Amino acid sequence: MSNIIKEILKHLPEDKICDVVFEGANIVLYTKDREFLFDNGYVIKEVVDIFKKRIELRPDPSITVPHENAEKIIKTIIPEEAGVTQILFDKDRSRVIIEAEKPGLAIGKQGSLLRDIKMQTFWVPHIRRSPPIRSKLLENIRSVLYQKSEYRRKFLDKVGHRIYDGWIREKKHEWVRVTYLGSGRHVGRSCIFLQTPESRVLLDCGVDVAANDQEAYPFLDAPEFDIQQLDAVILSHAHLDHCGLIPYLYKFGYKGPVYCTAPTRDVAALLTLDFIKIMKSDGRDPIYETDDVKEMVMHTIPLGYEEVTDVTPDVRITLYNAGHNLGSSMVHLHIGNGLHNILYTGDMKFGRTNLLDPAVIDFPRLETLMIESTYGGKDNDQPPREEVEAVFVTKIKETLERRGRVLIPVLGVGRAQEIMMILESLIKRGDLEKMPIYIDGMVWDVTAIHSAYPEFLNSNVRKLIFHKNENPFLSDVFKEVGSQKERMQILEEKGPCVILATSGMMTGGPCVEYFKELAQSKRNTLIIVSYQSEGTLGRRLQRGDKEIIFPKGPNKSEVVNVEMEIVTLEGLSGHSSRKQLMAFVHKCEPRPKRVLINHGEVSRCLDFASSIHKSTGIETSCPRNLDAVRLK
Numbered sequence: 001m002s003n004i005i006k007e008i009l010k011h012l013p014e015d016k017i018c019d020v021v022f023e024g025a026n027i028v029l030y031t032k033d034r035e036f037l038f039d040n041g042y043v044i045k046e047v048v049d050i051f052k053k054r055i056e057l058r059p060d061p062s063i064t065v066p067h068e069n070a071e072k073i074i075k076t077i078i079p080e081e082a083g084v085t086q087i088l089f090d091k092d093r094s095r096v097i098i099e100a101e102k103p104g105l106a107i108g109k110q111g112s113l114l115r116d117i118k119m120q121t122f123w124v125p126h127i128r129r130s131p132p133i134r135s136k137l138l139e140n141i142r143s144v145l146y147q148k149s150e151y152r153r154k155f156l157d158k159v160g161h162r163i164y165d166g167w168i169r170e171k172k173h174e175w176v177r178v179t180y181l182g183s184g185r186h187v188g189r190s191c192i193f194l195q196t197p198e199s200r201v202l203l204d205c206g207v208d209v210a211a212n213d214q215e216a217y218p219f220l221d222a223p224e225f226d227i228q229q230l231d232a233v234i235l236s237h238a239h240l241d242h243c244g245l246i247p248y249l250y251k252f253g254y255k256g257p258v259y260c261t262a263p264t265r266d267v268a269a270l271l272t273l274d275f276i277k278i279m280k281s282d283g284r285d286p287i288y289e290t291d292d293v294k295e296m297v298m299h300t301i302p303l304g305y306e307e308v309t310d311v312t313p314d315v316r317i318t319l320y321n322a323g324h325n326l327g328s329s330m331v332h333l334h335i336g337n338g339l340h341n342i343l344y345t346g347d348m349k350f351g352r353t354n355l356l357d358p359a360v361i362d363f364p365r366l367e368t369l370m371i372e373s374t375y376g377g378k379d380n381d382q383p384p385r386e387e388v389e390a391v392f393v394t395k396i397k398e399t400l401e402r403r404g405r406v407l408i409p410v411l412g413v414g415r416a417q418e419i420m421m422i423l424e425s426l427i428k429r430g431d432l433e434k435m436p437i438y439i440d441g442m443v444w445d446v447t448a449i450h451s452a453y454p455e456f457l458n459s460n461v462r463k464l465i466f467h468k469n470e471n472p473f474l475s476d477v478f479k480e481v482g483s484q485k486e487r488m489q490i491l492e493e494k495g496p497c498v499i500l501a502t503s504g505m506m507t508g509g510p511c512v513e514y515f516k517e518l519a520q521s522k523r524n525t526l527i528i529v530s531y532q533s534e535g536t537l538g539r540r541l542q543r544g545d546k547e548i549i550f551p552k553g554p555n556k557s558e559v560v561n562v563e564m565e566i567v568t569l570e571g572l573s574g575h576s577s578r579k580q581l582m583a584f585v586h587k588c589e590p591r592p593k594r595v596l597i598n599h600g601e602v603s604r605c606l607d608f609a610s611s612i613h614k615s616t617g618i619e620t621s622c623p624r625n626l627d628a629v630r631l632k
């Protein structure tokens with residue numbers, strides 16, 4: 001038994017607690033004593049005050065009311081207006097997850113209904129918002145979490161033991177070191193390996209979807225990296241260049257946790273499942289299978305913003321809003337009880353968007369800042385949003401006037417929903433004529449996840465969803481497209497429309513299918529709103545390539561002549577502009593002593609580094625892949 005548990009038990013009446021387990025860094029006490037559960041004086045509160053940990057008292061699974069009865073009782077307690085859509089029992093942890101359309105009504109005044117449920121069923125209720133847009137995929141993800149309740153209980157307990165059972169490695173000196181396994185002077189395959197004498201932690205593990213096989217994956221063969229020794233993965237946000245290789249870690253024997261926000265977990269599962277599909281449709285062997293994605297979901301420990309959690313005996317993390325896409329986080333790492341503090345920004349937007357609040361700039365302590373530099377070059381400033389949005393509207397109007405169609409490649413998560421917000425409000429205000437906006441495949445599922453987690457959106461959108469019942473994503477201008485047949489129908493109809501489709505850099509996916517059909521007419525327009533990597537179809541079109549050759553089976557190819565208008569709009573990006581990046585470094589509290597720059601093309605990384613140094617005097621560097629940097 002862990003020392004901390006022994007100590008806690010000393011403060012509790014011996015006969016009341018039948019089991020104590022960890023759930024990650026949290027501690028759960030189980031009791032079979034119904035009275036003690038509801039009336040234990042202040043014993044539990046006192047223990048929490050002494051140990052300063054999240055400690056929860058729960059009914060032992062053996063005293064819970066059987067599922068069927070419990071479900072009946074729950075349905076009589078929660079009013080019908082709450083719109084309960086699903087009740088899932090997490091049986092080995094005595095938790096019941098109740099999905100409701102109006103969570104507030106299901107919770108009751110000051111949680112009164114939750115108390116009633118607990119008292120009558122001995123299940124601990126957790127209310128979740130049911131997504132207003134149904135998504136089969138999202139339902140599957142949620143059920144994976146509760147199907148293997150026993151495994152999950154054991155897994156969370158094991159994670160807790162790693163955190164609390166003391167050091168497993170020898171400590172001769174104190175040091176902190178990071179190795180760039182990917183994203184060094186490069187956009188794509190983000191992966192940074194953090195080591196201390198005790199801990200082995202990965203920050204992101206992505207793929208570069210635009211690169212050839214050799215350069216697509218991080219350097220997991222670096223000598224210091226051993227998958228068997230890995231303690232934790234921390235995922236900043238759900239984009240394939242950050243999460244795309246995590247299922248692969250499970251395929252090769254990793255059994256530890258992934259920490260990220262709940263929407264990041266859900267979207268990462270969607271993206272990686274879609275990635276398998278894309279690999280298959282390209283005739284390649286997928287590098288992992290659906291089961292590996294399930295493993296990732298099952299091993300994910302969701303965290304809220306600014307929730308402090310230990311992940312190993314000497315690493316404590318906190319996620320902060322990064323403003324980049326839904327649930328995106330900057331990771332703050334507090335190492336060795338104050339030895340060193342790092343902020344890893346992941347991808348970050350220091351500016352308000354239609355969907356999200358800007359990235360946070362206040363931190364408890366900070367010595368090393370690890371920052372992205374996608375738009376870090378001197379010439380990477382972006383025009384103000386209003387200006388960009390005005391051009392966006394003009395381009396759409398011009399296209400519609402010449403009876404053409406607009407195609408917008410999107411990453412699926414982030415830009416797509418941002419563009420949906422803009423289009424919806426333009427149509428509502430009457431600035432744009434009403435026409436169908438087609439949302440292809442996965443984008444629709446991701447949109448469903450957006451409306452399931454309004455608490456991660458900015459206050460404007462939240463207000464629309466919570467107070468006015470005007471969820472912009474539910475507008476009838478949006479039409480879901482799910483199959484090849486529906487895609488062909490849209491192309492045959494030839495009416496004016498806007499199509500949002502993946503992939504964001506046109507490296508595959510339905511967007512390329514639409515492009516092949518729409519490219520050959522002058523009437524149509526392609527609007528590029530997100531970053532395009534070197535070598536991708538998107539980048540080639542930006543450069544003005546007029547003849548694109550697609551392979552079509554062995555020894556055959558298809559030539560597409562590009563007649564459509566190609567427009568690039570920089571200011572709608574989910575990344576900070578050069579000015580915003582500089583402002584972030586200047587305003588960051590406390591000021592870091594060192595800045596490491598990654599996630600940018602070589603010239604942009606170097607340019608950003610030298611500008612920071614010139615204006616602040618802070619030591620900067622741009623590690624290359626496989627470079628290791630000692631931070632302390």
Ligand SMILES: [Zn+2]
Pocket residue numbers: 237238239324347
């Ligand atoms: Zn990103």
